[in-house]
Amino acid sequence: MSIDKLDLSSPDLANQNFEKLAALFPNCVTEGAEGKAIDFDLLKQELSHAVVEGNKERYRLEWPGKREAIVTANLPTTKTLRPVREDSVDFDNTENLYIEGDNLEVLKLLQESYLGKIKMIYIDPPYNTGKDFVYKDNFSKDAQEELIESGQKDEYNQRLVANPETAGRYHSDWLSMMYPRLKLARNLLKGDGAIFVSCDESEHPRLRQMLDDIFGQGNLVGDLVWAAGKKNDSRLVSISHEYIVCYAKNVDVLKEKKIIWRQRKKGLEEIYAQYNRLQKHYKDDYETMTSQLKDWFKNLSDGHPSKAHKHYSHIDKRGIYFPDNISWPGGGGPKYEVLHPKTNKPVKVPSRGWMTSDPKKLQKWIDDDRVHFGSDENKVPCIKSYLSDRENETPYSVFYQDGRAASKRLRTLMEGDYFDFPKDEMVIEEIVEMLTDADDIILDFFAGSSTSAHSILALNGREKKNRKFIQVQLPEKIDEKSGAYKAGYKNICEIGKERIRRAAKKIKEETNADIDYGFRVYRLDSSNMQDVYYKPQDYDQGNLDLFADNVKSDRTADDLLAQVMLDWGLPLSLKIEQVDVSGRKVFKVAENSLYACFDSGIDEDFAKAITQDEPLRIVFKDSGFKNDTAKVNVKQLLKQLSPETEMKVI
Known part of the structure; x- marks a missing residue:
């Protein structure tokens, strides 16, 4: 019988520190002469908002603009998400989200509310074939310069530019676009979560290297292959498949919890x-x-x-x-x-x-x-x-599905041919089924025509479960000559939202399942707060009177609530109720998790009424109190009558 021996030495603190840094910054783990090491130049970059220069040679993925890409991911944003109730379905009760806007900014806004809460990420980003577009993220220029440079003139502040193969930084521009988004996305995954990224042969090698850099090479699960049928093209070889590259957040967690991915047999x-x-x-x-x-x-x-x-x-x-x-x-x-x-x-x-x-x-x-x-x-x-006993099986790495079938089904559902080359919702449904269960959250921040939302609703309907989706899509304008535009769709988001509505109706009719068929729509916009709130140094006493209320005049209570939830780290999917308390409108979020009142004239009587529910958090407008005395008294009353309540103002 073997007996464990005492170590008889002090802890190896250097090794412990290495493991902690590796867990926090897996992209900073590199190879040195003596094995694994920390790339301290890159670590400095992770801790700085400015570009840090370094010239050490090492084995890693490198390209012109990588440091700028890291800075882009780490820079904070002052933008917010504004609810769009008129486009939503069952806004107050649904836990599904559809977010319109630049996914880089949206991912930054979700960092607190969804940190470590997403079970699965699936994305179908631009393949960089030379014919599609990539996002251009230039953090060194202000918004107006960015608009002029990229030739954008619409109200959505779109940041898409062509990336032809003749471009001098063809691969680098694509990597610089993808890197900060994937880096931010990793933070959102649960310890037992995973990411799936669709691509073709154009950037597959670099995508694998980039994901090695961000997730760590040891967290590679594998390449899934979607065999979509023979293509008749002019290449030397007819490429009839695409890849779905999969990385786990932490393979060790899957091993510790003895998690095995399974898939229900078809039919x-x-x-x-x-x-x-x-x-x-x-x-x-x-x-x-x-x-x-x-x-x-x-x-x-x-x-x-x-x-x-x-x-x-x-x-x-x-x-x-x-x-x-x-x-x-x-x-x-x-x-x-x-x-x-x-x-x-x-x-x-x-x-x-x-x-x-x-x-x-x-x-x-x-x-x-x-x-x-x-x-x-x-x-x-x-x-x-x-x-x-054998309903489930280990998923296969190859999916056989005719690539034309998804287009036909979408054409039938939408009653028109409005989206080119949609992903197959049946293939995505199989992937979602592999590792998610009831109440898991699935994020897609290149949502396109909302294939992933469709597949999640279909799977929920079949299994009577309530997985939740978050869709993020830039509202790219549609060509005015296209059939989609003539049918009334002005941007891709309008197609995606309508597809979810139609798919939900069809699934409900077919399954009669009691699941969540709704979705809340949010739209990325500038902050609800006046500029003086963030840049007081740019204003003198003469024009400060213009900002007696630090909230922009066109913003609603719904807008403010969304920003408060994000700032307080609360999921945007929480149930929202509107109630009347002493003649004022109060938002109740997740029962008593958060109370918010943005009306004016807040006084002691209101405070006494609100404390009866003992909310965990409460927020008011700074300018919403009856007077300065009332502001002090309300705070004191909350401390006395509901000591567990945390009060803040905006």
Whole structure:
């Protein structure tokens, strides 16, 4: 027996510090002469808002603009999200989000509210084929210079520029666009979460290197391959597949929790439905039920998903099963006499011997009716393998799905051909099913036509669960010559939101599932606060009177509530109620988690009324108090009557 020995040495603090830094900044782990090391130049960059120069040679992914990309990710933003109730469905109750705006700014805004709360991220970013667009993030220029430089003149402040193959920084510009977004996205994942990134061969090698840099090479799960069917193009080889690259937030967490990704076999719903019909009609006549089930399988078309399970064609009192191999694995197993239950003669023994060396154990299986015998002793018995025990399987790394099918289904759903090359919602549904369950949050910050939202609703409807989605999409303008524009869609977001509405209606009609079919729409905008709130040094006493109220005049109470929730680190999906307290409108967020009142004339009587509910947090406008005395008194009353309440003002 081995006995653990005392270490008899002090802790290796340097190694402990290395592990802590590696956990916080996996992109700063590099290779040195003696193995793993910390890239201190890059670590300095992570801790600075300015570009830090460094020239040490090392093994890593490098490109012109990488340091600027890190700065871009780390710079704070003063923007906010404004609710758009008129575009939303069941705004006050739904936990799904649709956010319009530049995903870089949105990811920054979500850092506190969703830090470590996202189970899965799926994105389908620009592939950088030379024909699509990339975001141009130039943090060194002000907003107006950025607009002029990139030729944008619309109200959405879009930041998309063409990236042709002839560009001098073709790959670098794409990497600089992707890096800060992926870096911010990693922070949002749960410890057992994972990210899936669609790409093709154009940037696949660099994407893998970049994800190694951000997530750590040891957290690579693998490349999933979507075989979408043969393409007739002019290349030397017809590339008929795409990749979905997967990295875990922390593979060690998955191992510690013994988490194994599983996938429900396709076509089981139809099999179980047939079984229920047979059971209702034939009761316990298992022989007839088995015969009928075999005939049902035989009549299915070759492409039907249920036909892959045609070997599950026997029925007994426990359910559907197939007669599985009962022999010893590898051969050389024990051979002993077993009697047939009807003929009472010794049955034919498997050539490799029985799967158990204990005859009593096998006899117990026989007594429990878990062994399938042939019509007589001349056939080798089998062990019953029940479908209910094998509903799930380890996911395969290859998906076979005709790339044209998704376009056809979307065309039917939308009653028009409004989006080029949409991702297949059935493929995404399989990926979501692999690692998520009820109440998990899935984020897609290159939402496009909202394929991922569609797939999540479909999976929820099938499984009667409530996974939640967050969709983020820049409202890219649609070509005025396109069919989508002529149908009334002015930007991609309008297509995405309408697709969710239509998909939700269709799924509800087909499944009648009691799930969340709604979504809250938010739109990225400048802060609700006047500029003096952030840049008081730019104003003198003469014009400060213009800002008696530090909130912009066009902003509503809904706008302010969203910014307060983000600043306080509360998820935007929390249930919101509006109630009247002493004649003033009060927002109640998640019962008593947050109370917010942005009306004027807040006084002591209001404070006494609000404390009866003992909210955990309460917020007012700084200019909303009746007077300075009332402001002091309200704070004191809250301390006395509801000491657990945290009060803040904006």
